[in-house]
Amino acid sequence: MSTYAIGDIQGCLDPLLRLLDKIDFDPSHDRLWIAGDLVNRGPSSLATLRYLYSLGNAVTAVLGNHDLHFIAVAYGHKRKGSFDTLDQLLKANDCEELIHWLRHCKLLHSDPTLGYTMVHAGIPPIWDLEQATAHAREVEAVLQSDYINDFLAEMYGNKPCQWKNKLIGNARLRLITNYFTRMRFCDADGLLDLDNKTAVSSGEFLPWFDHPQHACRNERIVFGHWAALEGQAAADNVIALDTGCVWGGCLTALRLEDGKLFRTRCKKN
Template sequence: MTDYAIGDIQGCYDRLRDVLAKVDFSPSRDRLWVAGDLINRGPSSLETLRYIEGLGNAAVVVLGNHDLHLLALALGGHSPKKKDTLHDILEAPDHDRLIQWLRQQSLMVRDDARNLVMAHAGLPHIWSLDQAEARAREVEAVIRGDQAREYFSQMYGNQPERWCDTLTGMDRWRVITNYFTRMRFIAQDGSLELATKESADNAPAGYAPWFTYSRPDNVRVIFGHWAALEGHTGHERFIGLDTGCVWGGALTLMNLDSGELIHCDCS
């Protein structure tokens, strides 16, 4: 069995199948770790979601901001954005099953045997690994439970911008969600700057890429979300797999055992 991790697919189903074919991926033998943003902006969100859901236990998935956006449309009363490509999912006959499956996915997965974590946007330096896992489980329980509609109706927003242990309710859940699914630039005190999407060299004053801060552990982190990095973090332990397929870049697959990177051109 081989485990592979893949960056943001964003509905690029044909390219997904192309890159998996390069390694002769078989769900009866292998597993696919998906670093979030399975869907949206690309041409085939429904086909992508059905395929990943159909992998069953051969898929290890974390939620990205676009995946949460679909749930916000389905459960939170929000309207689609102009560039969304989610209408096929929302109108599909198996819509309810796909939505319920997506709600069961994680914000963070942890593999202690590999000393590895996967989260869509990364892991903030202000949290230990145990703290991060506990906060991920907290919001996952909300998404899966009776408070899901309340959560998704109020999920959007940049406030609070910084974690505080005394936060409660929606403020607490929103900032946890933003760390796991929207973070790029962060300040030493944990304050998030969520407007800037450019490369790591273009940090706003007082902020830096989240992966440049020291951590008390040596965990490796797989993440997506930041296409402008083109996969380059400058740190071997921080593995960026979003290489901008939906923007004409590439779809990147990583062999978790050997570290080999396999690319599929999306231009």
């Protein structure tokens, strides 16, 4: 049995299937971890989601910003963007079933036996793993509840941009969601810079994993979201899995048992 963590698929089913063939993935005994952004921007969001859903307990996925965006569009709280590729998915007769599955995915998944934690974007330097897990569960509980529409209606926005324990309501949930699904740069106190999407730091804003006193410095973390890193993260304890498949790059899998990387090009040469 092997466990493979895979970066942002974003509806690119053909590269995913080629990658799974390359690693001889067998859902009867192997396991997949998907680091968020299962859908959107790629050509096959519906087929990708149906395939992953069909694998049942062989798949553990965390939610990315594109997955949450899809749910918000489906629930009528956001209009589709000009670059969204969600039409087939939104019109599918099993759309509601697939959304129900996504709503029950996590924002953070941790396996002490394997010694890895998975998130889509990152964990702010002010939270240790116990705190991060607890805050992730706050949002997960709302996504699975009857209050989901209240949350989705207020999910979008860049404020507040720094954690305070006294935050309450949708402002608190929005910031937690932004940390887990949108963060790239922040300062040592968790102040977010959501404008910079490059790989170049600016002033006190460093990649979330680069802060020396990060409370999760001793945790091994796999994450996606940040294609500009091209799979290269400076910290020894983190592995960047978004290698830009949807932009013509690669789809990457990490075998957690031995740290071996596998890649396939988004398009065949």
